[in-house]
Amino acid sequence: MLTLEIDCPVCGEVLELTEADRAELGVGDVIVCDSCNAEMEVTRNGEGEDFELELLGVLTTCPNCSEEFEVTEDMLDAAPVVEGADGVTVSLVDCPHCRAKIELEFEVVEAEED
Numbered sequence: 001m002l003t004l005e006i007d008c009p010v011c012g013e014v015l016e017l018t019e020a021d022r023a024e025l026g027v028g029d030v031i032v033c034d035s036c037n038a039e040m041e042v043t044r045n046g047e048g049e050d051f052e053l054e055l056l057g058v059l060t061t062c063p064n065c066s067e068e069f070e071v072t073e074d075m076l077d078a079a080p081v082v083e084g085a086d087g088v089t090v091s092l093v094d095c096p097h098c099r100a101k102i103e104l105e106f107e108v109v110e111a112e113e114d
C-alpha cells in the first residue's frame with residue numbers, strides 16, 4: 001500500500017498517510033500533527049504524490065492566562081527564535097489574550113542520532 005510521508009512544516013515530524021487515510025480526506029479537511037498540534041488544511045488530494053497541505057496554525061495554551069490561541073505561520077515567521085543552553089530552540093510569540101511572551105518549543109526531529 002502506498003503511504004505518503006509528509007514532514008510537518010512546524011516540527012519536522014513525519015506524518016504518515018495511508019491510502020485509506022487519504023480516501024477519507026477531502027480538500028478543506030484538517031490534519032493535526034500528533035507531535036506539535038499544528039493544523040494543516042488539505043489543499044490537494046489527488047493520485048500518488050499529488051497531495052498538498054497548507055499550514056493553518058498551532059493551537060497552544062498560554063501558561064500565563066490559560067487561554068488557548070492559535071499560532072499561525074505568519075506569527076512564527078515574525079517571532080524571534082532563541083536557542084537555550086540545552087540546545088532547545090524556542091520561538092517567542094505574544095499571547096493575544098494577556099500579551100505574555102510565550103516560549104514555544106518545537107521538537108526538532110533530528111534524523112537518527114545514535
Ligand SMILES: [Zn+2]
Pocket residue numbers: 008009010011012013033034035036037038
Ligand atoms: Zn508537527
Ligand SMILES: [Zn+2]
Pocket residue numbers: 062063064065066067095096097098099100
Ligand atoms: Zn495569555
